[in-house]
Amino acid sequence: MTDKNREYLEARIQTASSAQLHLMLLDGAMRFGREAEKGVLRGDDLAYQATLLRTMDIVEELLAGVRHSTDDLNEKLAQLYTFVYARLTSVYVNGDKKMMVEALQILEFQRDTWRQAVEKLATEAKIEMAAEKAPSAPKVPAPKPHLGAAPAHHSATGQSASGLPASGLSIEA
Secondary structure, three states, X not given: OOHHHHHHXXXXXXXXXXXXXXXXHHHXXXXXXXXXXXXXXXXXXXXXXXXXXXXXXXXXXXXXXXXXXXXXXXXXXXXHHHHHXXXXXXXXXXXXXXXXXXHHXXXXXXXXXXXXXXXXXXXXXXXXXXXXXXXOOOOOOOOOOEEOOOOOOOOOOOEOOOOOEOOOEEOOO
């Protein structure tokens, strides 16, 4: 990795939200996982073990990130990442192709879900910023009722043209 690429990545990480960081981890897990999968499918232990270990490290980090909270969603994510880690461990020990496919399917689904969530959060943030920057419409005061004399269309008897008594209160502006 070149120095400029490293600097860019560091800046991106430092300015990312927690959801974006989670997505970056999932992207990395998928990238290394796909590389490991190629070696597993060829049966080449040396080709996949290093990238598989990197994938496992990332899944461990994902698991550590969701253990900080005991809410229901985080507990379910922790169980899911534990399941994926167990599958990857089985791949490392046994070279199990089926387990590799299962683990990558789950990680890919998680990545797609997180990508949608990050995009939605970004859209909501843009809408909020636009609303804050937009000038607010001037407030027009509500018309005040006229108190006192009855409107001109009332007869001298105190009744309106419809025959109802005039109240002396009008909400005409």
